[in-house]
Amino acid sequence: MNAIEITDFRKEYGTTVAVRGISLSVREGELFGLIGPDGSGKTTTMRAVCTLLVPDAGTILVQGLDTSRDVMRIRAVLGYMPQRFSLYQDLSVEQNLRFFADLFRVPPAERLEREEQLYRFSRLSEFKKRKAAALSGGMKQKLALSCALVHTPRVLVLDEPTTGVDPVSRREFWDILRSIQKQGTTILVSTAYLDEADRCDRVALMYRGRVVVSGAPSSVREGFSYPLYRLKGKDVRALQAQFAAAAETRTTQLFGDALHVVFNVEPSESRWAEWRATSAGNLETWGRQPPSIEDVFMDLMSTQDEGAPGAAPAGARS
Amino acid sequence: MNTSIHTENLTRKFGEFVAVDRVNISVGSGEIFGFLGPNGAGKTTVIRMLCGLLKPTAGKATVAGFDVYTQSELIKQNIGYMSQKFSLYDDLSVGENFEFYAGVYGLGAGEIAEKRREILGRFGLEAYGSAVTRDLPLGFKQRLALGCAVLHEPRILFLDEPTSGVDPKARREFWKTIHDTAAGGTTVFVTTHYMEEAEYCHRVSIIDGGVIVALDTPGRLKESHGKESVQDVFVDIVGSD
Ligand SMILES: Nc1ncnc2c1ncn2[C@@H]1O[C@H](COP(=O)(O)OP(=O)(O)OP(=O)(O)O)[C@@H](O)[C@H]1O
Ligand SMILES: [Mg+2]
Numbered sequence: 001m002n003a004i005e006i007t008d009f010r011k012e013y014g015t016t017v018a019v020r021g022i023s024l025s026v027r028e029g030e031l032f033g034l035i036g037p038d039g040s041g042k043t044t045t046m047r048a049v050c051t052l053l054v055p056d057a058g059t060i061l062v063q064g065l066d067t068s069r070d071v072m073r074i075r076a077v078l079g080y081m082p083q084r085f086s087l088y089q090d091l092s093v094e095q096n097l098r099f100f101a102d103l104f105r106v107p108p109a110e111r112l113e114r115e116e117q118l119y120r121f122s123r124l125s126e127f128k129k130r131k132a133a134a135l136s137g138g139m140k141q142k143l144a145l146s147c148a149l150v151h152t153p154r155v156l157v158l159d160e161p162t163t164g165v166d167p168v169s170r171r172e173f174w175d176i177l178r179s180i181q182k183q184g185t186t187i188l189v190s191t192a193y194l195d196e197a198d199r200c201d202r203v204a205l206m207y208r209g210r211v212v213v214s215g216a217p218s219s220v221r222e223g224f225s226y227p228l229y230r231l232k233g234k235d236v237r238a239l240q241a242q243f244a245a246a247a248e249t250r251t252t253q254l255f256g257d258a259l260h261v262v263f264n265v266e267p268s269e270s271r272w273a274e275w276r277a278t279s280a281g282n283l284e285t286w287g288r289q290p291p292s293i294e295d296v297f298m299d300l301m302s303t304q305d306e307g308a309p310g311a312a313p314a315g316a317r318s
Numbered sequence: 319m320n321t322s323i324h325t326e327n328l329t330r331k332f333g334e335f336v337a338v339d340r341v342n343i344s345v346g347s348g349e350i351f352g353f354l355g356p357n358g359a360g361k362t363t364v365i366r367m368l369c370g371l372l373k374p375t376a377g378k379a380t381v382a383g384f385d386v387y388t389q390s391e392l393i394k395q396n397i398g399y400m401s402q403k404f405s406l407y408d409d410l411s412v413g414e415n416f417e418f419y420a421g422v423y424g425l426g427a428g429e430i431a432e433k434r435r436e437i438l439g440r441f442g443l444e445a446y447g448s449a450v451t452r453d454l455p456l457g458f459k460q461r462l463a464l465g466c467a468v469l470h471e472p473r474i475l476f477l478d479e480p481t482s483g484v485d486p487k488a489r490r491e492f493w494k495t496i497h498d499t500a501a502g503g504t505t506v507f508v509t510t511h512y513m514e515e516a517e518y519c520h521r522v523s524i525i526d527g528g529v530i531v532a533l534d535t536p537g538r539l540k541e542s543h544g545k546e547s548v549q550d551v552f553v554d555i556v557g558s559d
Contacts, residue, residue, distance in 0.1 A: 036485070037455075038455035038457040038488060039455030123356075123358075134332070136362060137357075137402045137403070138357025138358065160483055163482050163483035164357075164479060164482045164483070164511060165357065165511065166511050167549060167553060168356060168556055169357060192484060192485055193512075194486055254493075255514060256515075256516075256547060256548070257517040257536065257537075294486055
């Protein structure tokens with residue numbers, strides 16, 4: 001039995017179709033990632049898994065239980081952290097954590113170890129007595145995450161848990177997720193950081209209410225067949241303008257101080273020589289490179305005929 | 319290059335706790351200045367002081383030539399500020415939010431209509447004038463928040479995590495807008511937790527525990543730390559404590 005079984009799930013808000021009949025299964029004990037642009041249907045899907053909205057069509061089973069019938073039984077095995085999680089602003093850091101540990105009836109024996117682990121990740125131990133209201137944005141997010149992770153549910157659903165969390169803490173957060181997974185918990189997580197997608201067992205990329213690609217991150221990457229080159233130069237924005245105009249080019253994207261160019265066909269050596277000459281010294285290095293999940297995502301987004309931003313649905317934030 | 323932002327030993331305490339500790343920064347006009355640091359490092363506190371929203375405990379700071387202690391009203395007229403939680407009215411439409419901010423900045427009725435067309439057009443929001451803000455995808459809200467922050471054509475923009483939670487495609491479009499804005503002479507002071515975005519800044523500074531621990535161009539930071547990316551530099555500096 002899969003931990004989560006989504007079949008032809010569809011959801012509309014007024015005239016906007018948020019999710020257009022998707023099917024997905026998350027295996028028992030799996031760490032499954034949902035990625036996709038804003039408004040693609042991720043939050044709607046997660047909320048439906050958590051019994052917080054009723055599908056317009058299709059079924060969702062969690063641990064074999066139907067989300068539209070077995071609401072209470074599902075809620076008993078499920079942990080959910082929504083995008084906007086409310087802490088008690090006038091309670092201190094440690095009072096918040098203790099409150100949720102009590103709420104979830106975490107046995108005292110397990111508490112200490114888990115709390116220690118969570119404080120290590122959040123670096124909030126120096127600030128145990130501080131009111132949640134006086135924390136920085138990211139510290140609040142980390143406290144909210146800690147509260148959600150204080151117990152070990154059978155199924156854990158986390159909606160963009162790492163938004164606003166700094167890079168060092170993000171790494172530690174993913175280590176905690178792994179250790180929770182090792183205790184047998186199935187985890188469904190969405191993220192806007194695509195480097196995190198690589199840390200999932202499997203991912204699904206959603207776009208406009210549909211699942212466009214899914215599978216293990218490695219197979220998603222390997223399924224991308226176009227030649228991708230990483231270019232460096234003095235002015236990468238000028239390089240981007242130059243390569244966007246080349247006949248062989250499929251897409252171009254800035255990646256920090258480098259430019260990634262996806263070609264429709266492998267360019268010849270003489271083409272590179274030409275490009276280097278026309279760049280007037282701007283193009284310095286180039287080399288073929290395997291695509292990352294972000295490359296695959298960006299290429300899909302740029303070629304799915306998205307058109308103007310106005311083409312995206314004005315529906316609820318997915 | 320004219321100086322847009324200048325601080326000398328800028329300090330802020332909350333009770334005994336020192337949130338910002340003797341910060342010295344100078345940012346030139348038209349510069350994109352990236353302000354990095356782990357959660358709780360003091361980034362938002364510095365921005366709030368520079369925007370005239372929070373009084374420093376000690377030290378000096380001028381923004382657009384105005385003193386943060388005595389001329390905070392003049393500062394507010396000359397800057398745009400986009401806070402970590404976009405300050406939009408969720409139950410107003412896109413157009414109403416825009417008009418609200420235009421009114422705050424004292425634009426006349428004719429001016430407002432013209433600005434509304436121009437800015438909603440520039441940010442790809444024309445079709446959404448009557449959409450309720452609550453229903454917008456995050457990337458759209460973020461563009462609307464930026465539109466509201468630039469409608470009075472400020473010389474200096476403070477952007478506090480403008481791209482948090484925004485998808486990679488929308489983030490790249492946002493950064494293109496930032497570059498265009500800076501090319502027109504506007505100074506941009508921006509925080510982010512996406513380290514590849516740090517590479518898009520002219521200079522970056524890393525603050526940790528209220529103290530500035532690094533300040534240079536992304537290129538020189540990588541060189542001096544012998545790292546391939548600002549991400550690695552950041553982890554090197556911040557991860558070691
Ligand atoms: N009103 C307050 N009372 C007490 N402490 C405060 C108050 N406001 C902020 N602080 C503390 O000051 C420190 C700096 O907070 P700040 O919001 O500037 O961090 P930040 O660098 O913006 O972090 P983030 O990346 O999480 O947004 C934190 O330890 C925070 O808890
Ligand atoms: Mg902040």
